[in-house]
Amino acid sequence: MKYFLLLFILLLIGCSAQVDLDSTLDLPVLDIEHLMEVSESEDLLLGSITNLLVDSDGDLILVDGSQRYVYAVNAEGEFIQQVGARGSGPGEYEFPGIVQLADDNSIHLFDWGSRSMIVYTKNNGVWSFSSDFTADFNQYGFFTQFFTAANNQYYIVTSPMRIDEEDSKLIVRKIDNTGGLVQDSVYVFPQNERFTVFENGMPRMSMTIPSMHRQGRFYADYTGNTYFGWTDSLTIFRRALDEQEFTPILNSSIKNTPFTSSTRDTLLSNYENLLSENNQARRDLISSFPDTKPVYSDFKVDDNGRIWVQIFNEEEGTDWFVFSSEGEPMYRAELPDGYRLHAVRHNMLYTVNNTEDGIPVVNIFSYNF
Numbered sequence: 001m002k003y004f005l006l007l008f009i010l011l012l013i014g015c016s017a018q019v020d021l022d023s024t025l026d027l028p029v030l031d032i033e034h035l036m037e038v039s040e041s042e043d044l045l046l047g048s049i050t051n052l053l054v055d056s057d058g059d060l061i062l063v064d065g066s067q068r069y070v071y072a073v074n075a076e077g078e079f080i081q082q083v084g085a086r087g088s089g090p091g092e093y094e095f096p097g098i099v100q101l102a103d104d105n106s107i108h109l110f111d112w113g114s115r116s117m118i119v120y121t122k123n124n125g126v127w128s129f130s131s132d133f134t135a136d137f138n139q140y141g142f143f144t145q146f147f148t149a150a151n152n153q154y155y156i157v158t159s160p161m162r163i164d165e166e167d168s169k170l171i172v173r174k175i176d177n178t179g180g181l182v183q184d185s186v187y188v189f190p191q192n193e194r195f196t197v198f199e200n201g202m203p204r205m206s207m208t209i210p211s212m213h214r215q216g217r218f219y220a221d222y223t224g225n226t227y228f229g230w231t232d233s234l235t236i237f238r239r240a241l242d243e244q245e246f247t248p249i250l251n252s253s254i255k256n257t258p259f260t261s262s263t264r265d266t267l268l269s270n271y272e273n274l275l276s277e278n279n280q281a282r283r284d285l286i287s288s289f290p291d292t293k294p295v296y297s298d299f300k301v302d303d304n305g306r307i308w309v310q311i312f313n314e315e316e317g318t319d320w321f322v323f324s325s326e327g328e329p330m331y332r333a334e335l336p337d338g339y340r341l342h343a344v345r346h347n348m349l350y351t352v353n354n355t356e357d358g359i360p361v362v363n364i365f366s367y368n369f
Contacts, residue, residue: 030322030331031368032349036077038362043079044071049352049360052342055105060362063099070096070109072127083107083120083127091129093118102148110143133179140173147220152177155186157218170216189216195288197274197281210297211263211312212290221301231294236307250307250327256292257314264289266316302344339363
């Protein structure tokens with residue numbers, strides 16, 4: 001059993017030279033150009049886009065979390081198909097909770113409703129149902145994330161079923177394509193910091209808030225390497241496909257930005273529906289506000305191994321910074337306000353924003369180093 005935190009500290013002390021990130025304020029701004037927009041059409045009626053994936057052919061997979069559909073769109077923005085369907089039959093799903101692409105462009109969808117992993121293979125530019133299997137929550141815990149691995153296997157990230165287990169751990173396991181356990185406790189690390197809403201003395205909901213809580217971030221790139229980092233410091237570790245251990249590749253010193261009254265007001269507004277009739281939860285949330293935010297919110301890795309980190313700034317927003325595959329600062333990427341970066345591939349940025357009417361739109365930008 002490998003405990004990430006101890007391993008990371010030892011590696012950090014022994015292997016990594018720290019880079020002072022103060023100078024990144026003077027990094028050159030990445031040259032980006034708006035290429036195209038993908039919006040609603042007669043075939044593509046969107047309620048939201050909760051996930052966006054890009055395959056090796058440049059086709060886009062759009063996950064509509066509110067309407068619970070998965071769509072495929074080609075590199076020119078033209079509708080290809082709805083992948084699978086809502087229902088309980090073969091190849092159908094009730095709630096597409098987590099969706100990933102494998103290196104052969106097959107779509108792997110974990111349905112939180114049926115607790116099944118559903119696979120759609122791509123042939124001649126379209127996807128069709130291939131196989132499925134049940135993954136038992138009671139055996140592994142609640143699935144929070146998974147990555148496809150070689151040999152039709154998966155890394156699954158699981159948390160305890162009970163949200164009030166304060167001492168709980170997140171566990172990464174490897175399972176096969178029947179749901180059977182291949183390797184238990186591949187990684188074990190402390191639970192993310194979180195806020196639990198209680199009602200009548202019972203836990204109602206538990207959540208982690210990026211601008212407030214320390215979180216562990218996993219990522220798998222397009223070649224099978226896996227990455228991990230805690231958001232309270234800009235240290236990111238990589239385990240290459242042919243290696244057994246993680247090593248630090250990005251280790252930069254950066255100052256945490258203040259958790260301001262504006263951040264506080266935005267959070268309270270975002271969770272107003274949850275807190276409006278629960279004064280105790282509101283008081284608990286306010287009392288747990290930190291003095292500073294975590295360093296970053298998220299990171300991604302492009303198909304050239306460069307690391308894109310979404311760092312909190314002092315203007316109540318975030319900036320994307322680009323680092324080389326060896327962790328050297330390179331560029332600052334400026335996206336329009338409200339544009340959420342979902343994928344970086346084929347020298348393009350794939351973003352999602354919403355119109356004034358709340359309709360989700362995909363905007364794609366090219367970039368040049």
